[in-house]
C-alpha cells in the first residue's frame with residue numbers, strides 16, 4: 001500500500017471518529033440528564049444543527065478541491081454526506097417518536113400544513129435518496145443519471161437552511177450565517193467567480209505572478 005493511501009485511510013478513520021463526537025456528547029448529556037428543561041427539544045435542535053453543518057461542509061468540499069487544486073478533499077465527501085444524513089435521520093426519528101409520539105395523523109398534518117416541516121421533510125427525502133445511491137455499485141448502475149441525481153444535494157442544502165430560517169422566532173444569527181455560507185458556496189459554482197477566486201488563491205500561494213505566469217525558481 002502506498003504511503004498516500006495509508007494517510008487517506010487514517011484521515012478517514014479520524015474523520016469518522018470526529019463526526020461521531022456530537023452524537024457521543026448528545027448521548028452523554030442525555031444519560032447525565034443534562035439536556036435542560038426540555039430534553040426532546042434539545043435532542044431535536046442538536047441533531048438538526050449537526051445535520052445542516054455537515055451538509056454545508058459536504059457542499060464545501062468541491063470548492064475546496066478547486067481552490068487547492070488537490071484531489072484529496074473529494075475522498076472525504078461521501079463520509080461527510082452520509083453523516084449529514086445520519087444526523088437528519090436521528091433528527092427525524094426524535095421528531096416522529098419523542099416529539100410526536102408516532103401519531104401518524106399529527107405527523108401527516110404537520111408535513112402538509114406547516115411549510116417549514118414540509119421543507120425539512122423534502123430535504124430529508126433527498127438526503128435519503130442520495131445516501132441509498134451513494135455506493136460504488138449504485139454509481140456504476142446509474143451511470144450519468146448518478147451525477148444528475150447527486151446535484152440534488154444543493155436543493156437539500158437550500159431546503160435545510162430555509163427550514164431553519166423559517167422556524168426561528170428570535171435569534172436569526174445562526175440560520176443567517178448558514179444561508180450566507182450556502183450562498184457563497186453557490187456563487188463559487190458560478191464560473192466567473194470561481195475563476196477569480198482560483199487566480200487570487202494561486203497569486204496568494206505564489207503559484208503565479210500578477211500576470212498569471214508561474215515564477216521561475218532560480
Ligand code: HEM
Nearest residue numbers: 045048049051052088092095117120121123124160164167
Ligand atoms: C424529516 C423531516 C424533518 C422534520 C419533521 C423536522 C422537524 C424539525 C422540528 C420540529 C424542529 C424544531 C422546531 C422548533 O423548535 O420550533 C426542527 C429544527 C431544526 N431542523 Fe429539522 N426537521 C426535518 C428535517 C431536517 C433536515 C433534513 C435538516 C438539515 C438538513 C434539519 C435541520 C434543522 C435545524 C438546523 C433545526 C434548528 C435547530 C436549532 O434550533 O438549533 N431538519 N426540525
